[in-house]
Amino acid sequence: MNPLRLDIPTIAITGSSGKTSTREMLTSILDLKWNVLRNTGNKNLPVHTKRIAESYNSTIDAIVLELGMGKPGAGKKHCSELQPNISVITNIGTAHYGNLGNSLQGTATNKSALIKFMKPDGLLLLNGDDQNSLLLDTSTFKGQIVKVGTKSNADYRASHIRYVPNGMKFNVELDEKREELFLPTYGHHNIENALFAIAIAHLSGFSATEIRTGLENYKVPIKRLNTYQLKHHSLLIDDTVNANPHSMHAALDVQQELAKGHKRIAVFGSMLELGDYSLESHLEVGESVMHKGVDVLLTYGRAAKSIVEGSIRAGFPPEHALHFKDREDLHRELRKRMEANTVVLVKGSSAMNMHKTVQFIKDRYIHTISIHPTVDTNTLQISSATLEHLNLEQQQVILHFGQLEKTLEVVINDELKLGEIFIPQTLSKVVTIPQLPYDYYWSGNHLHLGPVIGMIVYQRYIDDPSQQLLRFANYKALNGLIYFFFPDSLNKDKRTISGYYFNPETNSFEWSTFPFPNSIFNRIPLRLSRYKYLQEQLGDTLFNYPYGNTDKLEFWNMMHKQPRIKHHLPLTKKYTSVDSVLKALKKCNAVYLKPASMSGGNGIFHVKHLEEGYLWTDIEGNRTKITSKEQFERILRKELVKKKTYIIQKEIATFNKEGYKIDFRLYIQKDYTMKWRFSGIETKVGHKESVIANSKKRHAIIPGEEALQRYYGLTREEAVKKIDEITSTCIGMIKLMERKGHKLGDACFDLVADHDCHFFVLEPQINYAAEIKQFRDKGEREVLPAILPTPLEYAKALAGF
Structure with a gap:
């Protein structure tokens, strides 16, 4: 080795975590008097140390190096280029554990290379609070060892540590005098980092005043516990630069301090390079989540699933601990969980790109959008500070409201607060923005305001819009402009639609004219030409098309060859003649x-087959005994609906000991997750000996779970399991329909069960009775709160909000 050896302070900083923060805190102080040469960002490999050595000249007063030592031998390589005379080892933890022997001793041995190859009689600073640092090999070191920490054995000790606005205050004794210092960041671990900077600066002759000023000037490196004020008194903590167990626990401590009295959401990506310790460390972080008062845990990445598992093992509510394989799914769930007074912490290893989640939050929650009638129709008003924060490449913003796009010139109004944005209410001669609560998001200089959701309904709901009120029971979870219309009000020339929109303040509907929406929930048999036109205008965001009665024969033909499905279908054939019926009855x-x-x-x-002949029964209960083929033919010609294709379907006997005809209806819908889910199941109990259970011959409607227990003798647990089983089957069916070209988001399935409670699917219903159920008996109305608002959640997700 023939490294560059200098007489000036040549400071090397390594450790499992805190390296960059310590470097930046130290240089913030040293810069006050010295010309400091340093590495920047994450340029901490031996090749970067070599470049620093090559950059040295006589004008340099000190060198400060962060040394990345995530691989064996890295310490020796660093010191072969430039020999430190002052060294810091911040701590020994599990970062890069898998690269360093899968043990704390292996990590300590690797970091000890800095002690071995630094100037033998130099200055070595260690963390007195870190028990693992006792594993470091200092046996051959002949220089001065200085310890920092919060305990009594520390040479530089912090006390009276407290959180204050925008940072932390603490006391340190310097030159036998207690000094109060301020650090503009958070976390006790950052106090340890600051102590290393304080000790080096103090031993290098810097005064307490200079140290205080330097720390106050410290600029927190990006993605390291950066905080951002969000709207509605919420806060974002961005700690996405990297992650290991030590830094995860530290970040949770910071969130706990900053989120007192607030809802807490932790969004964690996987911790990488932990080797054999990976599973254990993720489980430990999950346990910490439980004990740190987190309200919602969302994780992303394969290894991070164990954080969820660890939290649930420790007693965390499973419904609030969710793991995601897809980042967009994670973001949709995060939007659902965000509300006023929330502190959200985002963290994960750098390769997990959790900064994308930070940007997702910043693009949607930092600003407050206000719609002002007095703002010029072609302008947008913001303060200078907000303009700088937006970092717009040009002073124009393209506003998107539904399918309407409008370019707005940015006008500076410094009377506005940071984050306030005023936009015009009038967008054109015919379109104004209703004063409603809206969500928004930024994409470059494009501001998307919404969602704008359209719903195509029958004319009867235009005549009496109050019948749609139940759809808006969960409006607070939706926000935005939601209107319903009949296709005749669509104006292709102006690209506008007239209809009724929901006003949450009055809980009523108001008539207006709107731009084409972001997405459409269809509730009528829409002409193909109109569907194609709307699809051209909106893209693939119109759902529930085609809308109408499902062809039972086509459905059976589509499904009966599917291995997982065919056992849930009653035998079905096309009716062709009396012979086809007689053959089925054999x-x-x-x-x-x-x-x-x-x-x-x-x-x-x-x-029904009798000992002699057959028994014919219509839906009114009228019965005719058939004794000959000729008589059968006459009845068929007379009774079957003319010009209608008929099917012959095996009866699944559902008559029970009480004599009721039992049918089930299971509702599945897409919600904000954009995935099919169970929404409800009801049981139609037909009159005794009736051949149908429809409203014409209905005894009652009761919840499906109750019916499974009452009529089929299942326990509650067995009933829930049975519902899960049939839900899975129905979702498989609806997905197959989608692959065949259907655009769906809201459906139900009519089912029957045999005496052994094996379910059979009769048909899907896309145009099932929904709003009209509110005018029927109590049993029919029970499912409405679950099924009526949900499609609008899906429409919002389709709209991109």
Whole structure:
């Protein structure tokens, strides 16, 4: 080795965590009097040390180096280029554990290389609070060892540590005098980092005043516990530069201090390079989440799943600890969980790119958008500070409101607070922005305000909009402009739509004209030409098309060859003649004859095999005994609905000991996660001996779980498991329909169960009775709070909000 050896302070800083912060705190002090040569950012490899050595000249007063030593031999390589005479080892932890022998001793041995190859009689600073630092090999070191910490054995000791606005205050004794210092960042671990800087500066002749000023001038490096004020009294903590167990626990401590009286969300990515300690360390962080008062835990990345597992093992509520494989899914859940007075902490190893989640939050929650009638229609008002914060490449903002785009010139108004943005209410001669609560997000200089959601409804809801009120029961979770319309009000020339929008202040509807929306929830049989036009204008954000009665024969043909599905389908054939019915009755004791594309029980007949002949029953309960093929043919010609395709379907006997006909209806919908989920199940109990359970012949409607227990003898746990099983099957079916071209987000399935409680799917319903159920009996209304608002959550997610 033939390193560059200098007489000036040549300071090397390494450790498992805190290296960069210690470097920046120290240089913030030294810069007050000295010309300091340093490495910057994360340029801490031996090649960077070599470049620093090559950059040295006689004008330099001191060198400060951060040494990355994540691989064996790195310490020797650093010191072969430039020999330190002052060294700092911040702590010994599990960062880069997998690269350093999978043990704390291996990590300590690796870091000890700095002690071995630094100037033998130099100055070595160690962390007196870190028990693992006792593993460092100082046996051959002949210089001065100085310890820092918060305990009595420290040479430089911090006391009376407290959080104050914008940072922390603490006391340190310098020259036998107690000095109060301020550090503009958070965390007790940062006090330890500051003590290293204080000790070196003090031993180098800097006064207490200079040290105080230098620390006050410290600029927190990016992604290291940076805090950002969000709207509605919320706070973002960005600690995404990297992650290891020590820094995770430290960040949770900071959140706990800053979030007193606030909701706490922790968003964690995986910790990498932990080797054999990976599983254990992630589980430990999860346990810490439980004990640090976090309210919601969201994780991302394969290893981070163990943080969720560790938290739940420690007693954290499972419904508030969720793991995600997809970042967009994580962000949708985060939006759902964000509310006023929330402190959200984001952290993970650098390779997990958790800064993308930080940017997602900053693009949506920092600013307050106000709609002002007095703002010129072509301008947007912000303060100079907000303009600087936005970092706009040009002083123009493109506002997106639904499908309307409008370029607004930025006007500086320094009477506005930081983060306040005033936009015009009038966008064109026909479109104004209603005064409603909105979400927003930035994409470069594009400001998206919304969501703007359209719902196509029957004319009867235009005539009486109050029938749609239940759809908006969860409006606070939606925000934005949600309007419903009939297609005739669509103006292609002006690209506008007239209809009713929901006003949450009055809990009523107001008529207005709107731009084309971001997404559309369809509730009518929409003409193909209109669908194609809207698809061209909106993209693929219109759902529930085609809308109408499902063709039962097409559905059966689509499904019956699927291995996981076919066992849940009753035997079904197309009706062609009396012979097709007779052939089916040879295999089945009883069958139904059903129109392939009608609903409500209309046109349905039941045929049962008797010892002699057959028993024909219509939905009114009228019965006819059939004794000959000729008689059967006459009945078929007379009773079957003309020009309708019929199916013959095996009866799944659902008559129970009480004589009721039992049918089930299971609702599945896409919500804000954009994934299908169970929304509810109800049981239609038909009159005794009735062949249908539709409203015409209904005894009652009760919750599905209750029916499974009452009529099928299942325990509550068994009923829940059965519902999960059939939900999974129905979701498989609806996904197959989507692959075949259907655009769906809201559906239900009609089901029956045999005596063994094996479920059979009769058909999906896209145009099922929804709003009209509010005018029926109590049993029908029970499911409405679960099913009516949910499609609007999906529409919001489709809209990009």
